[in-house]
Amino acid sequence: MTNFDENPEECEASSSLSEIGEYEEFIVEKDPLSTECHHCFSQPCVTGETYRQLWWETENKQQHARNHHCRKEVYKKFWVMLSHRQVWKYARYLQRKKQALEKYSHTRKLVWHKRDIMPNCVIQLVRRWYPNPDGVPYMGHLWN
Numbered sequence: 001m002t003n004f005d006e007n008p009e010e011c012e013a014s015s016s017l018s019e020i021g022e023y024e025e026f027i028v029e030k031d032p033l034s035t036e037c038h039h040c041f042s043q044p045c046v047t048g049e050t051y052r053q054l055w056w057e058t059e060n061k062q063q064h065a066r067n068h069h070c071r072k073e074v075y076k077k078f079w080v081m082l083s084h085r086q087v088w089k090y091a092r093y094l095q096r097k098k099q100a101l102e103k104y105s106h107t108r109k110l111v112w113h114k115r116d117i118m119p120n121c122v123i124q125l126v127r128r129w130y131p132n133p134d135g136v137p138y139m140g141h142l143w144n
Helices: 017-021 067-084 093-104 120-129
Strands: none
Touching: 067 120
């Protein structure tokens, strides 16, 4: 278990952007015998046991204000998994993203950053692994 008070920079899920971009050409095909997730459009769901990764948590961590650092690293890894399934290119995903951005256009800042909207199935799993303390809200996501 990570002790943030002793080493606040430590996060078991850490990765570098160079590691993430290393396998851009790797494509995972849909499994025609599985059910498609209505959140991430993967078949089966990217958070399911079928796609379990070595870096996945085996138990939930303690609530901590700095868990957002670990969540960020895990979200990057799920982003790569979804990219390998080409989810970010699906017309249904792009339509959902467009609707979310239009709905929340009033919150947009002057500086625009290219972002993909993480599906709820991923958000719920990662928040369960790395929870905030009681009373500390999570950063909002457009699909919530």
